[in-house]
Amino acid sequence: MLALAGCVVASSCEKRDSAGQPRNSSDAKTTRIEFTVTDGITGFAVPGATISVTSPDGKESRLTAGKNGVVSFPATKGRFTFAIKGQGYQSLETYFSGGEDSLIRAEVHLDPQASPTVASGRSAEDPHTITISGYLSDAEEHGPLADVELSLGSHTARTDGRGYFTASFPVDALSADLSVKPATIMLRAAKSGYVSHVLKNFYLIPGAYTFKIALRSAGAMTASANSRTGAEEVEYLRQGLLDRTAVELQQREEAAVAAESNAATYAKTAALALPSSIRVGLNCSCLTCSSVQVMSLESYTASGLDNEWISSWKAASLQAGAVAYRSYGAWHVLHPIRSNYDISSTPCSQAWGSQTASSTINAANATAGVYLSKSGAIFRSEYSAENNNAGCGNGYSGTGSTWPCISDARCAGRATNGHGRGMCQWGSSFWASDKDYRWILNHYYNPGGVVVQ
Structure with a gap:
């Protein structure tokens, strides 16, 4: 859900009870976990959702969400497991550790049991069109908002009674020249009595995209220096392949090295089955995040892939x-970067945003449950934009030291952009013209001892 709320995971935030009153300092070792259970497609509340709680000592209890999908739980020190269910939705299990943060606001996205069929997101007859759709909701009640006006660059749309909008217009195809980025637009949602929500830096790449946007009522809005500009909430969208900076790449490397140093601790766990859910840190400064969203691993893949890959590339x-x-x-679920979230949503880690592209949803569905492993454990699958000439010479991917040299003629002559290890993202797009996805994965990962499971 694209709504910015200050103080979501915070040990420095003022602690308040369910009535909104400050809690006594003597309660400092208790973490209040405030859940909001929502539909993973629309972002609307799942009223009456139930949460079964298992405490560190094995005791069980049960919570029931209100009409707005919200329910809170006071967690003492230790790890608490939560099984979330809603009628008509797939269940989801996650955990949080009490006694470390004073407050955790966790938005839980449940997948409908019967998801709507997703179209290809690209028209073979008209590959220069973009369709932007979405759902608008009230950020407190988590219900649909009708008659919200949206500006999509120079185009406009308005939500219907279901809180839904859609608009299509022509765009240019993506250039294969790394120095040429696609055009961007700003999305703005406005309704009388609500604080406007602005999303900047949305790339105009052909395809079909769906947004979930929440508007806060003007009366309930509290000032937040990081999220508010005048009467607007502003969010800057980041795309890993197009926006990752050299500093972020270095920070990503340092975090990976730190995690790898603890690999022996997690070796037994890492060899287990693919995890079913993931806790994603949002509103982050690199790896330090102030909010948490919980979803199935498959939904994370489907909704986040377009933040790292170009959604108009070929299916393979x-x-x-x-x-x-x-x-x-999955590797980060087994090697979490913080106790109360597994991975950051920024290009410092793996870029993620709640907007989805139909082409990447299809790609996730086509490969559901497939992952990479090495030595019997889930592999931290590195990739970078362009691996040509990263240490092995022109026409080769790899570094020759930290990753084997791989003949990659289709990338010959292209400038290096990234660390050179694992899959070359642009290379995957070139090979996709006549190879399938397993061939591409084996081409880039098998030389490093990695296999497709």
Whole structure:
């Protein structure tokens, strides 16, 4: 859900009870976990959702969400497991540790049991069209908002009684020149009595996209220096392949090295089955995040792939990307960067945003449950934009030291952009013209001892 709320995971935030009153300092070792259970497609509340709680000592209790999908739980020190269910939805299990943060606001996205069929997101007859759709909701009640006006660059749309909008217009195809980025637009949602929500830096890449946007009522809005500009909430969208900076790449490397140093501790766990859910840190400064969203690993892959891959690339490239994206996320579930979230949503880790592209949803569905492994454990599947000439010479991917040299003639002559290890993202798009996704994965990962599961 694209709504910015200050103080979501915070030990420095003022602690308040269910009535909104400050809690006594003597309660400092208790973490209040405030859940909001929502539909993974629309972002609307799942009223009456139940949460079965298992405490560190094995005791069980049960919570029931209100009409707005919200329910809170006071967690003492230790690890608490939560099984979330809603009528008509697939169940989801996650955990949080009490006694470390004073407050955790966790938005839980449940997948409908019967998801709507997703179209390809690209028209063979008209590959220069973009369709932007979405759902608008009230950020407190988590219900649909009708008659919200949206500006999509120079185009406009308005939500219907279901809180839904859609608009299509022509765009240019993506250039294969790394120095040429696609055009961007700003999305703005406005309704009388609500604070406007602005999303900047949305790339105009052909395809079909769906947004979930929540508007806060003007009366309930509290000032937040990081999320508010005048009467607007502003969010800057990041795309890993197009926006990752050299500093972020270095920070990503340092975090990976730190996690790898603890690999022996997690070796037994890492060899187990693919995890079913993931806790994603949002509103982050690199790896330090102030909010948490929980979802199934498959939904994470489907909704996040377009934040690292180009959603208009051929299906085989997107499918190879889905396996790598899923594997990277799964590895972090087993090696969480913080006790109360597994992975950051920024390019410092693996870029993720709640907007979805139909082409990447299809890629995730086509490869559901497929992942990369090495030595019997889930592999932290590295990839970078362009691996040509990263240490092995022109026409080769790899570094020759930290990753084997791989003949990659279709990338010959292209400038290096990234660390050179694992899959070359642009290379995957070139090979996708006549290879399937398993061939692409084996081409880039098998030389490093990695296999497709």
